[in-house]
Amino acid sequence: MNKHGISTWKIAVCGLIAAFYTALCLATPVLSYGMIQVRVAEALTLLPVLSPIAIWGVTLGCAVSNLAGWLSGANPIGYMDVLFGTAATLLAALISYRLRQIRWFGLPVLSALAPVVCNGLIIGAELSILFPIGGRIPSLLVHGFWVAAGELVACLLLGLPLVMALERRGIVPDKL
Numbered sequence: 001m002n003k004h005g006i007s008t009w010k011i012a013v014c015g016l017i018a019a020f021y022t023a024l025c026l027a028t029p030v031l032s033y034g035m036i037q038v039r040v041a042e043a044l045t046l047l048p049v050l051s052p053i054a055i056w057g058v059t060l061g062c063a064v065s066n067l068a069g070w071l072s073g074a075n076p077i078g079y080m081d082v083l084f085g086t087a088a089t090l091l092a093a094l095i096s097y098r099l100r101q102i103r104w105f106g107l108p109v110l111s112a113l114a115p116v117v118c119n120g121l122i123i124g125a126e127l128s129i130l131f132p133i134g135g136r137i138p139s140l141l142v143h144g145f146w147v148a149a150g151e152l153v154a155c156l157l158l159g160l161p162l163v164m165a166l167e168r169r170g171i172v173p174d175k176l
Contacts, residue, residue: 014057021061033075035127038150043158045115048097049108050172055093062089088122112155120148
């Protein structure tokens with residue numbers, strides 16, 4: 001443990017989560033970047049339900065993924081996604097962590113909805129500025145809807161089962 005109370009182990013786990021998030025995005029670029037996306041890696045934004053370490057892992061993973069996508073040309077949103085996409089993921093991860101105790105049939109459903117709402121609003125706004133469709137409000141609604149729909153798939157269909165499986169096995173990121 002260093003003088004700030006952060007163990008090398010926690011830093012390594014954070015890095016592993018970031019690397020896994022990035023690998024998932026880069027392995028599925030067609031799904032991970034663009035106006036209509038189902039970013040499989042967003043399922044990991046539910047890991048903060050298990051540990052606050054995951055907040056920083058998914059945020060770092062999102063930043064690296066968006067930067068790599070921008071530099072490789074896979075991410076049409078570009079540098080704005082490095083800033084706003086990362087901010088959306090950080091906000092969603094923080095909210096997911098705060099809502100982790102609220103369960104519906106034992107599942108952290110509100111935690112799963114945090115990325116849907118945050119990304120729908122923030123990335124929807126980002127896309128409506130860069131790729132306008134009609135007026136401002138219709139553009140925000142269309143882009144926000146598609147981003148939120150993709151997030152629903154990633155978080156509810158992939159993220160909730162992931163968290164459920166990890167909880168059943170007693171696997172918590174900072175205690176691996």
